[in-house]
Amino acid sequence: MALLLTNDDAKQVLTMGDTVFVLERLYEDLGRGRAVYRGRTDLFIPTSADVGDDMPAAYQLKTLDGAVPRLEVGSIRVTSDVVAFPTVNGQRRRIKIPAAKNKRYVGLVFLFSSATGELISVLQDGFLQQYSVGAINGIGAKYLARKDATRVALFGAGGQAPPQLLALKEVRPITRVQVYTPTPGEAVAFAERHAAKMGLEMVAAASPEEVLEGADIVVTATNSRVPFFPAAWLAPGMHLSCLQRDEACNDCFRKLDVVVFHTRAKELEYASSDFAEMERRHHFEMRDHPKRDIDWNDFPDLGALVTGRIAGRTDDRQRTFFLNSTGCGAQYTAVAHLVYTRAKERGLGHQVPTDWFVQEIG
Structure with a gap:
């Protein structure tokens, strides 16, 4: 069975002390070349979402992945966001627009077993992101x-x-x-x-x-x-x-x-050419961070x-x-594995059949 875990589930099992501990071990692995990850990928296309004032805005699909042999897991974090870049107090900022149902956001970590290749958990990423970045x-x-x-x-x-x-x-x-x-x-x-x-x-x-x-x-x-x-x-x-x-x-x-x-x-970063007129109007290049x-x-x-x-x-x-130059997919691998392991021990989350996520190829 695969385990679906919410931010509320993660809050019940994840402490900052534990997050610091597991991530320090991860960076030992990374420093010795044992764990692996690749750089983040961002895709930007125009959005029809109502972002209010006339400002640069986009749909941003972001992915980060990593794998940790010691834990026998790999993961990919996916965020699906509407973002805008308003000027506040004279400075350009980046904000996420809660465009999903009930003014919410979309961010998930998919955790896989390196022994079977199977999906073992899907976790909401919000609490994991805040605690891992802090740690x-x-x-x-x-x-x-x-x-x-x-x-x-x-x-x-x-x-x-x-x-x-x-x-x-x-x-x-x-x-x-x-x-x-x-x-x-x-x-x-x-x-x-x-x-x-x-x-x-x-x-x-x-x-x-x-x-x-x-x-x-x-x-x-x-x-x-x-x-x-x-x-x-x-x-x-x-x-x-x-x-x-x-x-x-x-x-x-x-x-x-x-x-x-x-x-x-x-x-x-990959941005649609459809942003050209908006970029000219706002003197802005569509990317997460300025060059x-x-x-x-x-x-x-x-x-x-x-x-x-x-x-x-x-x-x-x-x-x-x-x-903290940018995110590292392996940080989510390590913290998601900890949350999954502890949540499973405590009977938290919702189980769904693994068969939903496997297939025959022939």
Whole structure:
């Protein structure tokens, strides 16, 4: 039987501590060439969805796959999204439009047995994505942030921000979080909502300068498509942890002492020529991230860091930088396997016949 699992099922069995643990083991496998994955693939075509204001928008079909021999599984993550790129507070951002029934989104992980080839589980990807991304940045901080780091400066207050903090708590003795967003009221609401349940002191900051005061670790968890964080904002000894590539300015890649990418495998993007008129009107090229003059091959990846092929922080005054450059299909393989195994043990989810997903060829 194949097991269908929802985000609610995953929340019952997946902790951030376990996510950090299984992903650190995965990056040991990747660093030694045992586990495999390939770069993300994005397809863009026009959408008839109502996205509101006149802005660049598209249907985006995204896939990431990976396989982990130690776990005897392979997987593919598929997201089927309507996306838009509005200008907010003078900066281009990327947002997902809840265009599916009842204002929902579509994202699934298909998990397969490497012993039989059979589909063993289909999982909603939302909770897995947030926890795995948080854990990956947390692993980066484990090797790059000062061991005595207690204070975090957080840029952004959306759904990706809480898992970033939960992961940092697993690897460093975090006690205080200073939150900044350019949207009035968001930082205050975030602090009020999360401080008590995370067991952290949280305060809203009124400016980038204020949020950075006294910080040991800086987390950028935004959907900006315009770089806004310059190297000059990072004081000696601080660690910068970016959720995605469009947050740090180019000088961060040149001037900071240690720079590590999540992965050097860039996504492949294919866009319909039907976007030509829209691209001209908005002075916008249809792609998930704007092009930048940065060679990813100039930087080591997380697998090299975890296996010790490169050094992490070696001095408390170093300025370090971890970039979650893009997703890695194997991260979903490892976390989906953990959720599937635990959900199966607890009798969660809905079973469907494996026969529905196998065929004869002749």
